[in-house]
Amino acid sequence: MKNYDHKTIEKKWQDAWEASGIYQASDDSKKPKQYILDMFPYPSGDGLHLGHVENYTATCIYSRWSRMNDQNVLHPIGWDAFGLPAENYAIKTGTHPDVSTHKNIKNFTKQIKSLGLSYDWTREIDTSSPDYYAFTQWFFLLLYKNGLAYKSKAKVNWCESCKTVLANEQAEGGICERCKNQVIQKDLEQWFFKITDYADRLINDLDKVDWPASTVSAQRNWIGRSEGVEFNMPVFDTREVISVYTTRIDTVFGMTYVVLAPEHSLVKTLESQIKNKKEVENYIRATEKKTELERTELGKEKTGVKLEGVFAVNPFNKEKVPVFLSDYVLGNYGTGAVMAVPAHDLRDFEFAKKFKLPIKKVVLPPSILAIPRSAEDLAVGAKSDLRIVSECFIDDGELANSGNFNGLTSLKAREKMASWLEGEKLGVKKINYRLRDWLVSRQRYWGAPIPIIYCDKCGEIPVPEKDLPVLLPTDVDFRPTGESPLKYSKTFNNVVCPKCKKPARREADTMDTFVCSSWYYFRFADSKNKKEFASKEAIEKWLPVDMYMGGAEHTVLHLMYARFFTKVLNKLGYIKFDEPFLKLRHQGMILAEDGRKMSKSLGNVIGPDEIKEMYGADTLRLHEMFLGPIEDMKAWSSKTIIGPRRFLERVWRLKEKVGDIADERIIEESLHKAVKKVGEDIASFSFNTAISALMILLNDMEKAPSVSRANYETLLVLLAPFAPHITEELWSDLGNRTSIHLEKWPSFDSAKIVAREMTIAVQVNGKVRDTIVLPFDTSEEKIKEMVLARPKVLKWVEGKEIKKIIFVQGKLLSLVVAG
RNA sequence: GCCGGGAUGGCGGAAUUGGUAGACGCACACGACUCAAAAUCGUGCGGAGUAAUCCAUGAGAGUUCGAUUCUCUCUCCCGGCACCA
Numbered sequence: 001m002k003n004y005d006h007k008t009i010e011k012k013w014q015d016a017w018e019a020s021g022i023y024q025a026s027d028d029s030k031k032p033k034q035y036i037l038d039m040f041p042y043p044s045g046d047g048l049h050l051g052h053v054e055n056y057t058a059t060c061i062y063s064r065w066s067r068m069n070d071q072n073v074l075h076p077i078g079w080d081a082f083g084l085p086a087e088n089y090a091i092k093t094g095t096h097p098d099v100s101t102h103k104n105i106k107n108f109t110k111q112i113k114s115l116g117l118s119y120d121w122t123r124e125i126d127t128s129s130p131d132y133y134a135f136t137q138w139f140f141l142l143l144y145k146n147g148l149a150y151k152s153k154a155k156v157n158w159c160e161s162c163k164t165v166l167a168n169e170q171a172e173g174g175i176c177e178r179c180k181n182q183v184i185q186k187d188l189e190q191w192f193f194k195i196t197d198y199a200d201r202l203i204n205d206l207d208k209v210d211w212p213a214s215t216v217s218a219q220r221n222w223i224g225r226s227e228g229v230e231f232n233m234p235v236f237d238t239r240e241v242i243s244v245y246t247t248r249i250d251t252v253f254g255m256t257y258v259v260l261a262p263e264h265s266l267v268k269t270l271e272s273q274i275k276n277k278k279e280v281e282n283y284i285r286a287t288e289k290k291t292e293l294e295r296t297e298l299g300k301e302k303t304g305v306k307l308e309g310v311f312a313v314n315p316f317n318k319e320k321v322p323v324f325l326s327d328y329v330l331g332n333y334g335t336g337a338v339m340a341v342p343a344h345d346l347r348d349f350e351f352a353k354k355f356k357l358p359i360k361k362v363v364l365p366p367s368i369l370a371i372p373r374s375a376e377d378l379a380v381g382a383k384s385d386l387r388i389v390s391e392c393f394i395d396d397g398e399l400a401n402s403g404n405f406n407g408l409t410s411l412k413a414r415e416k417m418a419s420w421l422e423g424e425k426l427g428v429k430k431i432n433y434r435l436r437d438w439l440v441s442r443q444r445y446w447g448a449p450i451p452i453i454y455c456d457k458c459g460e461i462p463v464p465e466k467d468l469p470v471l472l473p474t475d476v477d478f479r480p481t482g483e484s485p486l487k488y489s490k491t492f493n494n495v496v497c498p499k500c501k502k503p504a505r506r507e508a509d510t511m512d513t514f515v516c517s518s519w520y521y522f523r524f525a526d527s528k529n530k531k532e533f534a535s536k537e538a539i540e541k542w543l544p545v546d547m548y549m550g551g552a553e554h555t556v557l558h559l560m561y562a563r564f565f566t567k568v569l570n571k572l573g574y575i576k577f578d579e580p581f582l583k584l585r586h587q588g589m590i591l592a593e594d595g596r597k598m599s600k601s602l603g604n605v606i607g608p609d610e611i612k613e614m615y616g617a618d619t620l621r622l623h624e625m626f627l628g629p630i631e632d633m634k635a636w637s638s639k640t641i642i643g644p645r646r647f648l649e650r651v652w653r654l655k656e657k658v659g660d661i662a663d664e665r666i667i668e669e670s671l672h673k674a675v676k677k678v679g680e681d682i683a684s685f686s687f688n689t690a691i692s693a694l695m696i697l698l699n700d701m702e703k704a705p706s707v708s709r710a711n712y713e714t715l716l717v718l719l720a721p722f723a724p725h726i727t728e729e730l731w732s733d734l735g736n737r738t739s740i741h742l743e744k745w746p747s748f749d750s751a752k753i754v755a756r757e758m759t760i761a762v763q764v765n766g767k768v769r770d771t772i773v774l775p776f777d778t779s780e781e782k783i784k785e786m787v788l789a790r791p792k793v794l795k796w797v798e799g800k801e802i803k804k805i806i807f808v809q810g811k812l813l814s815l816v817v818a819g
Numbered sequence: 820g821c822c823g824g825g826a827u828g829g830c831g832g833a834a835u836u837g838g839u840a841g842a843c844g845c846a847c848a849c850g851a852c853u854c855a856a857a858a859u860c861g862u863g864c865g866g867a868g869u870a871a872u873c874c875a876u877g878a879g880a881g882u883u884c885g886a887u888u889c890u891c892u893c894u895c896c897c898g899g900c901a902c903c904a
Contacts, residue, residue: 228904345904653859
């Protein structure tokens with residue numbers, strides 16, 4: 001081989017690796033296992049993008065390095081094949097999703113293989129294949145049988161003109177994607193998974209995993225644990241009570257009204273009390289029409305209606321306060337009712353201003369405590385003399401206007417007040433989560449059918465496990481009609497009841513694709529198993545995942561759902577661990593050259609194929625890794641890719657310099673340093689600095705008069721995980737008969753890294769004034785002596801008193817002088 | 820608003836128990852090779868200054884012999900969540 005011809009070389013070795021199967025994981029190996037997983041791709045029609053390449057290259061390097069360190073590596077790949085885009089494509093073009101999806105998978109496979117990614121293809125999975133979704137359905141049944149899947153009414157996006165349910169992504173901004181009409185919220189029967197049962201474990205177990213801080217905190221936020229109290233307020237002149245939840249019971253004396261969510265059930269119960277029924281009904285109807293988006297829109301003026309004739313009684317001071325209905329209170333959080341304290345809550349404050357309600361201060365900020373209290377500070381907004389305060393104090397402080405609790409800090413008051421309520425049996429301490437149950441049913445075609453049968457006699461019957469999979473029918477019209485497409489399949493809908501054998505019908509909804517991806521990492525351990533989602537032995541052998549990598553867009557949903565599934569399996573005794581992904585890293589997004597997101601509409605998309613064609617897969621891999629820290633957002637650069645390419649060409653040309661008579665010592669230090677640095681950097685996912693270390697080594701080798709074969713081979717081995725093709729070619733060219741990727745990772749000798757010479761920086765009063773090169777074993781005394789004789793140093797210290805000398809071994813000598 | 824993460828040459832980025840700021844790469848300049856160009860190789864490359872030296876890691880303070888690194892305050896940028904009581 002004369003020139004570095006990436007096309008020939010890369011094809012040659014990709015074929016060779018495929019034939020020899022060197023990346024296959026062994027189920028029998030005694031070596032320690034290492035499960036390295038990428039978030040499996042959705043095979044879109046656009047093909048692989050540079051973000052995929054970044055993700056897969058990083059874990060490929062890590063996998064190759066792990067194999068060289070004698071680990072039994074499981075590094076699989078598969079397809080998250082169900083999903084909306086394929087279905088939309090079907091609606092538009094009439095191509096069956098199964099056809100387009102498999103065409104895309106073919107293309108993805110080709111692209112991935114051409115990058116030299118070291119996957120074990122024997123374990124490939126496809127979530128849209130019946131072999132796979134049989135077990136997705138099995139998981140549904142598992143949850144169902146354990147009371148973790150249930151049916152309930154829920155609001156969905158509904159387009160009145162298209163007569164169809166829309167996914168959230170299709171209803172952005174409350175506008176139907178297809179016809180541009182307003183989307184409304186409609187109550188429909190939907191399936192839910194009871195993830196909220198696991199809220200506390202999902203929060204607590206975050207301590208067990210090595211995940212990016214931002215991801216952990218996003219999950220915590222999403223689950224939204226809050227500690228407070230729930231207490232009852234009698235409704236004046238009735239036997240009803242309004243139960244409210246608050247985290248700020250310390251502000252309870254400042255309550256000037258109560259707010260119920262418009263959907264609160266008490267509105268019906270209290271019907272006879274309400275004097276302005278018409279008005280109230282109108283408000284409720286208006287709220288129903290609003291989309292979720294409109295309702296939660298920020299900065300929007302508060303709306304509401306007073307329930308005339310209804311009063312709640314504050315148990316602390318027996319004060320009667322009015323009751324309102326407002327959509328700023330959510331029906332599905334806490335009790336759906338809040339005590340409103342406008343002086344200490346911003347939302348209540350806005351509402352109170354709008355409806356001219358009294359604002360009563362009961363918590364004073366520390367700054368006010370410091371100065372004498374004026375009557376104004378303590379002013380109580382009397383009904384006759386309404387005083388609107390300009391600001392609202394939401395922090396903790398000291399209580400005032402609060403009866404027996406005056407003078408307490410907010411913290412203490414919360415304790416005492418909660419205890420008082422508990423003592424009076426009026427309330428309890430309560431922890432609430434903002435996490436909602438997971439709505440899994442989709443009125444969609446391209447997904448796993450929900451394995452439930454409805455029988456007029458027996459009711460809701462789960463499909464018996466032996467009848468799985470419930471096959472997705474093919475005789476379906478995708479065009480939107482207003483109901484789940486599966487309803488219109490002749491082969492699908494009509495079944496016999498498993499119990500009474502009378503005619504029955506199937507559930508026509510399919511499952512959210514996130515259900516498919518909540519358990520796929522188990523399947524790779526045992527992808528061909530027909531009986532179980534994975535055998536106990538296979539799970540024990542490979543799981544949990546040791547290293548997981550993928551986009552940060554899955555920070556919340558996918559990761560939360562997968563953790564939920566794992567915890568359910570753990571609780572039900574299927575598995576011993578309770579966190580699926582021990583270590584997690586996200587790759588940063590690759591932006592277009594112009595620093596903006598790559599997008600078709602901007603016309604700034606660059607795909608891996610064109611780059612690979614021009615520079616080769618090895619250069620592409622190296623360049624993406626060298627662009628910057630893996631987790632950072634980085635702009636693609638076609639200007640600087642020449643750097644990595646030149647580097648590889650120099651490695652190629654260095655071969656000419658390989659000779660037997662080389663002075664090993666010249667590059668010994670450099671070599672051992674590189675072995676250490678590259679290994680450590682791969683371990684910590686610092687690929688950019690690992691590559692820089694390799695470049696430094698190459699620079700040093702080029703400067704040496706000649707390079708021994710052994711040292712050249714070491715360079716190739718270190719580079720092999722990054723650039724698998726060129727290194728394999730050069731390795732083979734040297735006469736090696738086995739693959740370089742089966743080599744052992746070299747070890748380094750710390751003693752050889754220690755330089756024979758050291759450069760000591762000399763500081764005077766903190767400023768570097770001189771540097772001095774000395775043999776490494778020079779004693780401290782000797783160094784001081786020599787330093788004090790240096791003219792550059794003398795210039796700064798002569799005639800001055802040396803007050804202190806700080807010596808850092810091998811690095812610096814710092815002199816502190818007077819004046 | 821809350822949570823998380825950032826800010827270092829012309830550019831991407833290095834630098835961790837606080838110890839020579841700018842590794843490595845790109846771009847640029849000059850030189851060698853060439854009839855010439857490309858490629859390649861060599862040298863230089865934060866700013867000011869002839870130099871000594873001074874200034875410089877978003878801004879300001881603090882701790883320290885010494886701060887990109889630690890503490891406080893602030894500005895701006897990015898990401899996530901967002902009426903969750």
